[in-house]
Amino acid sequence: MKTLAITLVQVAFYIALARGADWLVGRLHLPIPGSIAGIAILFVSLKLGIVKLAWIERGASWLLGEMLLFFIPAAVGIVNYRSLVANSGWQIALTIVLSTAAVMACSGWIGERIAARRKEEAKEC
Amino acid sequence: MLSAAMWLLVTVVVYAAAKRIYRRYPKIYLTPLLVTPVVLIALLECSGVSFGTYDRGAGLLSDLVEPATIALAVTLYKHIDVLRKHAVAIAVGAGCGGVAAIVTSVCLARWFGLQPAVTDSLAPRSATTPIAISISRLIGGIPTVTAVATLITGLLGLVMGPLIVKGLRMQSPIGRGVLFGTSAHSAGISKALEYDPVTGSVASVAMMFTAFVTLCAAPWILSFLP
Numbered sequence: 001m002k003t004l005a006i007t008l009v010q011v012a013f014y015i016a017l018a019r020g021a022d023w024l025v026g027r028l029h030l031p032i033p034g035s036i037a038g039i040a041i042l043f044v045s046l047k048l049g050i051v052k053l054a055w056i057e058r059g060a061s062w063l064l065g066e067m068l069l070f071f072i073p074a075a076v077g078i079v080n081y082r083s084l085v086a087n088s089g090w091q092i093a094l095t096i097v098l099s100t101a102a103v104m105a106c107s108g109w110i111g112e113r114i115a116a117r118r119k120e121e122a123k124e125c
Numbered sequence: 126m127l128s129a130a131m132w133l134l135v136t137v138v139v140y141a142a143a144k145r146i147y148r149r150y151p152k153i154y155l156t157p158l159l160v161t162p163v164v165l166i167a168l169l170e171c172s173g174v175s176f177g178t179y180d181r182g183a184g185l186l187s188d189l190v191e192p193a194t195i196a197l198a199v200t201l202y203k204h205i206d207v208l209r210k211h212a213v214a215i216a217v218g219a220g221c222g223g224v225a226a227i228v229t230s231v232c233l234a235r236w237f238g239l240q241p242a243v244t245d246s247l248a249p250r251s252a253t254t255p256i257a258i259s260i261s262r263l264i265g266g267i268p269t270v271t272a273v274a275t276l277i278t279g280l281l282g283l284v285m286g287p288l289i290v291k292g293l294r295m296q297s298p299i300g301r302g303v304l305f306g307t308s309a310h311s312a313g314i315s316k317a318l319e320y321d322p323v324t325g326s327v328a329s330v331a332m333m334f335t336a337f338v339t340l341c342a343a344p345w346i347l348s349f350l351p
Contacts, residue, residue: 011189011192014192014193014195014196015188015189015192017192017195018191018192018195021191021195022191031263032340033255033256033259033260033263033340034191034259035191035194035195035255035256035259036256036259036336036337036340038191038194038195038198039194039195039197039198039201039333040198042195042198042199043198043201043202046198046199046202047202053199053202053203056199057199059196060196060199060200063189063192063193063196064193064196064197064199064200064311066193067190067193067254067311068140068157068158068161068311069136069137069140069161069186070186070187070189070190070193071158071187071190071254071272071276072136072140072161072162072165072183072186073136073179073180073183073184073186073187074187074254074258074268074269074272074273075158075161075162075272075273075276076162076165076166076169076176076179076180076183077176077180077269077272077273078162078166078269078270078273079166079169079170079176080176080269081267081269081270084243084270088237088239088240088243091234091237091238091239092234092239092243092247092270092274093277094233094237095230095233095234095237095239095247096230096247096250096274096277096278096281097281097285098229098233099225099226099229099230099233099247099250100226100250100251100278100281100282100285100308100309101285101289102225102226102229103222103223103225103226103229103251103307103308104222104282104285104286104289104304104307104308105289105293106221106222106225107218107219107221107222107223107225107303107304107307107308107331108218108289108290108293108295108300108301108303108304108307108308109293109295109300110214110217110218110221110222110303111214111215111217111218111219111297111299111300111302111303111304111331112293112295112296112297112299112300112301112303113300114213114214114217114218114299115211115214115297115299115300116297118211118213118214119297
């Protein structure tokens with residue numbers, strides 16, 4: 001019961017922070033989403049010790065752990081795009097498959113190369 | 126009003142059940158990310174309820190997307206040492222991957238003759254869903270199409286990621302982590318954690334980095350591609 005209350009309060013903190021970040025981005029006319037501003041604000045606050053990890057950690061693990069749930073209504077929204085799926089569904093699917101394969105091969109291969117080279121350098125030293 | 130609140134409850138229950146089933150039978154086609162929307166769409170179809178009614182209740186869940194995104198700052202804070210140690214590999218790998226995602230999806234989508242709004246919706250697909258949706262809105266895409274495309278990308282990460290790791294004979298947790306985090310956001314992280322914790326934290330950092338790269342590069346690349 002106590003754990004639940006703590007988690008709820010911490011989740012409320014994130015909701016408040018999200019509203020605050022949205023307000024700030026709108027007020028300053030920044031060309032970035034409020035979520036990015038929120039991440040930056042929270043990260044800096046943690047680094048500077050203004051916010052302690054223990055105060056907000058449980059809320060974060062709940063929000064991140066159940067993240068999938070929050071996208072479900074958006075995914076269900078595809079019912080409003082029936083004709084798009086009927087007319088160009090396979091083109092969209094193929095674009096996603098081929099592009100994702102390219103991203104994987106490219107990022108994985110480059111990451112692997114650089115990591116391997118750094119390892120060799122470390123051995124030589 | 127009553128029925129709107131009911132749909133919120135139904136969504137949570139179906140999701141909880143799907144999660145339970147997946148824990149018992151961890152098959153890719155049983156992932157809650159796929160099963161929950163399919164079941165809910167079937168329920169809406171059968172009961173003849175419009176998406177508008179559904180979304181009035183269940184849409185409250187969407188309001189938690191932004192707070193959840195901000196919670197990623199905690200992930201970043203916890204894994205900052207991994208980031209510092211492998212900054213170059215993660216930054217270059219995720220940077221190239223993020224740019225490749227935008228360029229290949231825009232080129233392929235145009236080649237297939239998709240409408241501009243759909244092309245713009247597919248471009249930010251590799252970023253984590255909430256950020257992909259924000260970017261989509263910024264560049265003139267359709268947020269729902271982006272949400273679904275990002276979801277499919279995550280599923281593909283689970284299916285194709287391990288095949289590519291094998292195909293490229295990738296040995297290091299760094300390369301694998303960058304691959305999963307860059308290509309398949311949070312779904313990729315969950316897969317990366319199945320290898321080992323280092324792969325998981327590299328994937329987390331790579332996902333954050335990809336989100337930033339996509340945010341900065343997407344509007345710019347789209348304005349350059351004729």
